[in-house]
Amino acid sequence: MTFTYVIEHMEEDETTPKSLPPWVELEYAHMITLAGINGRVEFTHLSQNSCSSLNDRLASINEPAASYRVHTRSVMELLEQNNIPITRVCLLDPKAQTVLAPEDGKIFDHFLFGGILGDDPPRDRTSELRQLGFPSRHLGPMQMTTDTALGVTKRVVDDEVQLNAIPYVDFPTITFNAKESVEMPFRYIVNGKEPILPPKMRELLHEDLNKSFDF
Numbered sequence: 001m002t003f004t005y006v007i008e009h010m011e012e013d014e015t016t017p018k019s020l021p022p023w024v025e026l027e028y029a030h031m032i033t034l035a036g037i038n039g040r041v042e043f044t045h046l047s048q049n050s051c052s053s054l055n056d057r058l059a060s061i062n063e064p065a066a067s068y069r070v071h072t073r074s075v076m077e078l079l080e081q082n083n084i085p086i087t088r089v090c091l092l093d094p095k096a097q098t099v100l101a102p103e104d105g106k107i108f109d110h111f112l113f114g115g116i117l118g119d120d121p122p123r124d125r126t127s128e129l130r131q132l133g134f135p136s137r138h139l140g141p142m143q144m145t146t147d148t149a150l151g152v153t154k155r156v157v158d159d160e161v162q163l164n165a166i167p168y169v170d171f172p173t174i175t176f177n178a179k180e181s182v183e184m185p186f187r188y189i190v191n192g193k194e195p196i197l198p199p200k201m202r203e204l205l206h207e208d209l210n211k212s213f214d215f
């Protein structure tokens with residue numbers, strides 16, 4: 001089965017030509033590689049400027065990735081246009097009563113995320129999607145970035161790995177040198193001992209850290 005991962009964009013545009021903050025572009029670009037070559041990612045509810053910027057960024061990726069489309073219309077408009085009932089769509093919701101399991105890959109073929117989920121502290125922007133009546137599942141008690149949440153979902157429903165069998169690290173410290181580091185307030189999938197971050201995210205974090213010391 002081909003799984004579709006829908007990212008309903010919930011960030012306001014920045015007042016820059018690119019509209020999307022650099023870290024959002026990095027996370028969204030990471031998603032199409034995490035979804036796997038057999039997956040599909042739909043980015044919805046973006047402004048026209050954001051669509052153009054994100055399309056340019058995604059087109060520059062030179063590694064195996066899922067197919068994708070970028071939309072100004074909302075997830076509900078997308079579903080209606082393609083005659084997809086909400087019963088086939090699973091909302092990943094931290095407040096859901098049921099944990100995501102491999103069997104859900106036989107029930108749903110679309111998985112919906114409110115992007116960007118990774119607020120610290122969480123702002124529960126998923127509530128806007130919750131009100132639309134989607135069936136829902138959660139990914140455990142720890143807050144994740146949206147790209148991590150997609151990667152975890154893919155491993156559970158597509159690779160059929162139990163949620164608690166995926167290796168994680170919580171609140172990892174990203175060390176840049178002997179004097180500079182930053183703690184990330186989220187749960188990440190881990191590869192060996194290192195959290196799986198979007199490519200170039202480490203450099204962006206270091207750049208932002210240096211900016212915070214510029215007076």
